[in-house]
Amino acid sequence: MSDGAPGDDPERAAGVLAEVLAESFARRRPQGSLRWNYEVAFALLDEQFGSGEPDPLALPEVTETGGTRRRAEGPVDGRPDGTGGHSTLRGLVRRAGLARLGDWVEGRAEAAAAAATEQALREGLGRSGVAQSVEALRFLGQRVAELEAAQARRRTPVRAVEQLAPSPPVAPWVATIVGFLEQPGTGAPVLHAECGDGALVEALRARGTAASGAEPRGPLVWAAAERGVRVALEGAREQVAAAERGSLGGLVLSGIVDRAPLEDLVELVGIAAERLSPGGALVVLSASPDQRAVGWGAVARDLLPGRPLHPETWPLLLEGAGLVDPSALNVPPRAEGYAVAGRLPR
């Protein structure tokens, strides 16, 4: 989907939304979960090193994209007894799909497995040494699973919690924020996390800036599509984290800053700062604490985990993340809330 699709073309808007919906659900698959991949790895290791004979019908593996490939027949990596060795285990780990977990996990998993296996071989433990390696991986996997579960419990008290909070009015702020982002701009892309109906994204694209947006509320994604703006149906945290380090010329946070707990905001601002290129700008568009408390319904007050911060607090958070000269932007006419912005040093 190209940027800036005309909003008066309903067919094209429909195409935008159909893609967004499909991608949104695809992101919910557990494919990328550390826990899931460890389980896959262990299942494959168990198949290879279990006490019984290898299953002759367990022929191919399923790849991430749904294709299949046949597993090598006979002992892996040329070891006649097929019982282990560093290269054997590494081959298994690679085939188990750990490569998809990224450098961090793969590096540690391989290092742990290699060290344990080499030690086992030195001590002449043979097959039981491999079992120790597997146990080491299993322990690590269990720990990851516990951390993931704890994180999931903490962050999702209710489903779609963002639906409880009113959408922040972005439109009156568009000109002010665009002006800040362009003085001076870096030329790098701009991301608006929780962009509502995409008004700011649309304005930036109209001025030639590569801009993208994410919004967790389906009805607002629909509204954006109707104006020809493709917006990902996704939360701000996930969208910011998915951006490459140092890739963004500007990042605008709204919506989530009104309802996330303080510790999450500190973490989010830290991640956001890492995504900015030198000279890149971070803008926080927030509701006023008193004003938003009045606007929220009883259920929102009970269930939303955080509250809007006071404007004096944000400069401290931005400075803490390494941004310089954080300050409040002038409040435009008819605008609600406040905006605080800072930049990374060039």
Place this chain on the structure above:
Amino acid sequence: MGGIHQFVPMLHVGDAVGRHTLALQASVRAGGVESQIFVERDDPDTSALTVAARHYPEVATAGDLLVYQFATESALVPWLVARSEPLVVNYHNVTPPELFAPWDNALARAQLRAQGQLRLLARRALLGVAVSEFNRADLVAAGLGPTVTVPPIMDPLPRQAGRVPEPAAGVARPRAGARWLVVGRLAPNKAVEAAVDALFVHRRRFDPEATLTVVGKPALAGYAAALADHVAALGLAHAVRFAGRVDDAGLAEEYGRADVLVVTSEHEGFCLPVVEAMAYGVPVVAYRQGALPEVLADAGVLVAGKDPFDLARAAHRVCADPGRAADLVDRGRRRLAELHLDDAGERLGTLLRALQADGPRVLERLGTRST
């Protein structure tokens, strides 16, 4: 004279394979032939109706014909292949593993093994019986020789228990609040999220009060959770109801309330809910996938591609036009008669008895063609 005995990994009363197996047993017995159901594992609900497969050698008789009900991988397959009795494969379809891979790799690998087992059985089976032409293609691809198509046995066949369709176009006024129905397990191959997406579009474009009821038990917890999250993110939590698994009476009630059955499956070997909808007088709108064109024919709306806007538009045309809905219901009734589901059990039972009595002649007559 031996018997005609069936083997199935587990016998469940509530699923299509279980009902088919029990009905086939009744049909075979009605012809005066001994018939038992042997299982790999017990289901407590059906343990009185089954015998553990390991006990079959104790009762095996010369002249036995064995029928394997195939829908999943099972340790029964190599065991059956190693035996000497004539074997028939009654194939209900294996969901392609790539549909499970992003959700449950272990399950995906089980499906891969099931595909391997079908190839293994193909070398050994006398005959392959598929429940649809779509499924028969799998049997042929796996290398089975003679193959035939006999639809699944639905016992009892759902009867017209729902409301009477509107009699003619324009007589009744379309109303807001269309009631969509999806029936099927919550599994990735059912692609229930596609129905949710289309409902989202439908409410925005045509009918803000439209609702969706999803009947079926979660098959994968992760998929069901993702589905609930997706529904919430689209602001549809109050418009989509997950009814879970329901009994026959509950299912009849759901069909009775529905304005349209929506089928968005990525893969269907037959799709019993389509037949149920025809029986209950509910029009069907479906993506053109798997066996749906074969089963539905012109008795429903088939939507090419997977665009939620196209699906929403098609469903709207049905829900907003009582005449169109009534026409589809009439076509559904005719199609239901054409499928001859009511004598499927008798036909399959007769075929198996003939095969048991005079296998070579029956196989020569069948050749490699379908019936």
